[in-house]
Amino acid sequence: MTVPTIALYASPPSSVCSTTHPCQINAHTSYDFELSSRSASSTASTASTSQKPVTGGLSCLFSSPTVKHASSSSSYSGGGEELGSLWHDRGEELKELSGSFRYSPSKFNGASLNRDQSPISVFQGPVSSSSSGVSSSARSPPMRITRERSNNGDISLNSIRCGSNGLFNGFVRGALGSSCIDYDSPSFEARTDALDVGSSAVVLDDLTFNMEDGFLEGISEPYAKELLLGAQLRHKIFYEDFIIKAFCEAEKAHRGQMRASGDPYLQHCVETAVLLALIGANSTVVAAGLLHDTLDDSFLCYDYIFGKFGAGVADLVEGVSKLSHLSKLARDNNTASKTVEADRLHTMFLAMADARAVLIKLADRLHNMMTLDALPLAKQQRFAKETLEIFVPLANRLGISSWKVQLENLCFKHLNPDQHKELSSKLLDSFDDAMITSATERLERALKDKAISYHVLCGRHKSLYSIYCKMLKKKLNMDEIHDIHGLRLIVDNEEDCYEALKVVHQLWSEVPGKFKDYITQPKFNGYQSLHTVVMGEGMIPLEVQIRTKEMHLQAEFGFAAHWRYKEGDCKHPSFVLQMVEWARWVVTWQCEAMSRDRSSIGYADSIKPPCTFPSHSDDCPYSYKPHCGQDGPVFVIMMENDKMSVQEFPTNSTIMDLLERTGRGSLRWTPYGFPLKEELRPRLNHVAVSDPTCKLQMGDVVELTPAIPDKSLTEYREEIQRMYDQGMSVSSTGPAASSMVGWRS
Numbered sequence: 001m002t003v004p005t006i007a008l009y010a011s012p013p014s015s016v017c018s019t020t021h022p023c024q025i026n027a028h029t030s031y032d033f034e035l036s037s038r039s040a041s042s043t044a045s046t047a048s049t050s051q052k053p054v055t056g057g058l059s060c061l062f063s064s065p066t067v068k069h070a071s072s073s074s075s076y077s078g079g080g081e082e083l084g085s086l087w088h089d090r091g092e093e094l095k096e097l098s099g100s101f102r103y104s105p106s107k108f109n110g111a112s113l114n115r116d117q118s119p120i121s122v123f124q125g126p127v128s129s130s131s132s133g134v135s136s137s138a139r140s141p142p143m144r145i146t147r148e149r150s151n152n153g154d155i156s157l158n159s160i161r162c163g164s165n166g167l168f169n170g171f172v173r174g175a176l177g178s179s180c181i182d183y184d185s186p187s188f189e190a191r192t193d194a195l196d197v198g199s200s201a202v203v204l205d206d207l208t209f210n211m212e213d214g215f216l217e218g219i220s221e222p223y224a225k226e227l228l229l230g231a232q233l234r235h236k237i238f239y240e241d242f243i244i245k246a247f248c249e250a251e252k253a254h255r256g257q258m259r260a261s262g263d264p265y266l267q268h269c270v271e272t273a274v275l276l277a278l279i280g281a282n283s284t285v286v287a288a289g290l291l292h293d294t295l296d297d298s299f300l301c302y303d304y305i306f307g308k309f310g311a312g313v314a315d316l317v318e319g320v321s322k323l324s325h326l327s328k329l330a331r332d333n334n335t336a337s338k339t340v341e342a343d344r345l346h347t348m349f350l351a352m353a354d355a356r357a358v359l360i361k362l363a364d365r366l367h368n369m370m371t372l373d374a375l376p377l378a379k380q381q382r383f384a385k386e387t388l389e390i391f392v393p394l395a396n397r398l399g400i401s402s403w404k405v406q407l408e409n410l411c412f413k414h415l416n417p418d419q420h421k422e423l424s425s426k427l428l429d430s431f432d433d434a435m436i437t438s439a440t441e442r443l444e445r446a447l448k449d450k451a452i453s454y455h456v457l458c459g460r461h462k463s464l465y466s467i468y469c470k471m472l473k474k475k476l477n478m479d480e481i482h483d484i485h486g487l488r489l490i491v492d493n494e495e496d497c498y499e500a501l502k503v504v505h506q507l508w509s510e511v512p513g514k515f516k517d518y519i520t521q522p523k524f525n526g527y528q529s530l531h532t533v534v535m536g537e538g539m540i541p542l543e544v545q546i547r548t549k550e551m552h553l554q555a556e557f558g559f560a561a562h563w564r565y566k567e568g569d570c571k572h573p574s575f576v577l578q579m580v581e582w583a584r585w586v587v588t589w590q591c592e593a594m595s596r597d598r599s600s601i602g603y604a605d606s607i608k609p610p611c612t613f614p615s616h617s618d619d620c621p622y623s624y625k626p627h628c629g630q631d632g633p634v635f636v637i638m639m640e641n642d643k644m645s646v647q648e649f650p651t652n653s654t655i656m657d658l659l660e661r662t663g664r665g666s667l668r669w670t671p672y673g674f675p676l677k678e679e680l681r682p683r684l685n686h687v688a689v690s691d692p693t694c695k696l697q698m699g700d701v702v703e704l705t706p707a708i709p710d711k712s713l714t715e716y717r718e719e720i721q722r723m724y725d726q727g728m729s730v731s732s733t734g735p736a737a738s739s740m741v742g743w744r745s
């Protein structure tokens with residue numbers, strides 16, 4: 001999965017498609033926003049000058065001047081800037097952390113904005129049609145939803161559903177759900193009816209609410225209508241009745257709730273849903289995105305959502321809620337700062353929930369990160385740290401490159417403001433999207449002349465954070481990084497790889513010593529590709545990777561998968577590898593826009609999923625060997641004396657196994673046949689355990705609480721002693737008194 005800038009597709013159906021798709025816009029929006037928002041974020045940056053950077057300064061890395069060249073002339077740059085600052089300046093939020101979403105009788109009142117927290121806000125004052133959604137949309141970069149229908153819709157799901165791998169059965173069932181891929185649904189059709197949703201050509205008057213079913217009758221607040229209108233301007237899915245209905249429920253559920261910035265809480269729900277829509281999520285996922293916080297923060301319950309929207313949406317909302325609780329637990333306990341536990345958390349998050357719930361959680365987090373500025377600095381950093389430790393790896397594993405890039409860059413900004421500022425200013429003129437566009441077109445023409453057919457030709461510029469990490473890791477100056485701009489070409493066969501390489505070297509001069517032939521000499525992990533660095537237009541180094549589609553699949557999904565390459569030396573059990581592979585496919589199938597991201601999984605007929613994944617055929621080159629079978633481990637969150645840990649157990653382990661492993665002393669049986677470990681009593685997912693032989697499941701939370709609170713007991717004993725000693729009655733106040741209730745019950 002890449003962060004493509006330009007992508008050309010040879011076949012089918014037409015030879016060239018230079019359309020920018022939503023993922024692309026996201027990625028660039030993020031970057032442009034990072035750079036352009038420097039002034040807007042000056043408050044945060046200034047405020048943070050006293051904080052300790054997480055890593056050392058970069059100045060030493062900038063000893064040589066960077067390559068300079070013409071500034072970008074791409075059309076989306078300016079739009080991204082505007083959109084970026086718009087989102088950026090919505091200010092704060094994360095009510096979950098700030099603990100301060102407020103109820104405001106005046107609903108959305110600009111006067112409640114905290115200027116200190118959110119110095120610039122385009123949402124000041126009561127929303128009018130010229131602010132909020134309308135202006136946000138008008139300021140969005142043009143985005144195009146093409147008519148092309150992804151051939152991924154053709155993928156037979158039967159073979160997947162019948163996967164023999166027991167470990168995945170539950171996961172697969174959950175992941176596919178009843179609403180699996182509704183490519184045939186009206187929503188899919190509606191979305192694939194092309195329109196330029198974000199273009200300024202769309203005028204307000206053209207948009208009408210669908211009032212047919214009276215969905216909107218209950219919405220009296222103008223700001224709510226404008227939020228919906230803004231979403232409709234950005235994605236057509238927000239015209240669907242199902243989505244409007246979900247919007248109305250979300251509006252009712254969150255009515256009166258405000259974010260710390262003074263923005264209505266509903267805005268966060270809508271932005272989360274828009275992010276999902278923009279990567280092509282279907283209506284089930286978008287509706288769940290709108291409702292994602294209702295279980296936790298409103299009067300809505302699972303049954304209500306089930307009744308209104310069906311199990312597909314209700315299960316997803318419930319899944320997101322569970323993920324939120326676990327991530328909060330992990331954040332409060334700083335669990336993810338330990339590598340092993342962080343790794344288990346990533347695995348657990350993917351395994352316990354439908355991959356689409358993780359997708360919603362990621363969208364939720366991305367919007368929270370985009371609006372982090374209004375929170376106090378300490379909270380900003382806590383969130384950014386957690387995001388980098390938990391959510392970025394999840395986005396990486398799921399292959400949602402554009403979100404990963406945005407999350408990383410935002411974390412970078414909050415955790416290392418000085419380095420971020422320094423690097424941003426150096427790179428401001430260095431990212432040359434126009435050069436990538438023109439190089440792509442030149443190469444395309446040259447390949448055509450030589451009659452070399454190809455499947456995918458795409459380009460990307462490296463993200464700010466990725467450059468920063470590479471400089472630190474390899475101790476390089478910026479001008480020593482040669483892959484800031486890169487092209488990738490996917491051809492039919494090995495022979496064409498070498499033919500295409502010749503073409504590349506004829507077009508541009510080769511940088512000596514940078515050619516690598518990983519085809520004749522694959523890397524240890526099986527990675528194959530040709531790499532070369534050439535001097536592109538304006539003497540800008542350009543890395544070109546050339547590979548066949550089989551090699552590309554291996555580089556995306558197999559042992560050499562990019563997410564593993566990025567995670568470094570982690571040794572993952574095959575169970576984890578298969579699970580990630582599966583989750584990636586699910587998300588890609590689910591998201592039309594992602595499946596159209598030709599730079600990753602492939603496009604149309606050109607690249608199809610390997611064999612009958614996830615049950616590979618014996619000779620499938622992408623299968624992980626040995627097959628993980630049904631014996632994958634189970635990861636369980638254990639809370640012992642308020643300390644959280646993520647424990648790994650063999651499959652079929654029970655509460656008894658857990659009790660044996662933990663706590664003090666040896667297991668003994670109570671007269672009631674219940675095993676007790678000294679004073680530890682287990683609670684499973686907040687319910688007292690009545691059957692100790694019940695099996696542990698992925699993502700279970702087991703609390704081990706002292707049956708008799710030791711400290712209180714001691715205090716109580718002392719109080720009794722004093723009572724006898726002094727002839728006094730037991731104090732009715734103080735810690736002993738309050739603990740008595742718990743002790744007696």
Ligand SMILES: Nc1nc2c(ncn2[C@@H]2O[C@H](COP(=O)(O)OP(=O)(O)OP(=O)(O)O)[C@@H](O)[C@H]2O)c(=O)[nH]1
Nearest residue numbers: 482483516523525527531555556560561562563565
């Ligand atoms: N998916 C995947 N991609 C890889 C792997 N190894 C290298 N790559 C890709 O190839 C690029 C460059 O790899 P190399 O040519 O080996 O470069 P290097 O020796 O690490 O040094 P640089 O040229 O500085 O990046 C990386 O930036 C990746 O995009 C791998 O194991 N898996």
Ligand SMILES: Nc1ncnc2c1ncn2[C@@H]1O[C@H](COP(=O)(O)OP(=O)(O)OP(=O)(O)O)[C@@H](O)[C@H]1O
Nearest residue numbers: 001002003459460462466470486487488543545562
């Ligand atoms: N030359 C290239 N052309 C197109 N896409 C590329 C190219 N090189 C990497 N990518 C893709 O860009 C995305 C972002 O990768 P990123 O730049 O962070 O790392 P990388 O270049 O792959 O690795 P490293 O940082 O170790 O050099 C990944 O999806 C990667 O596959």
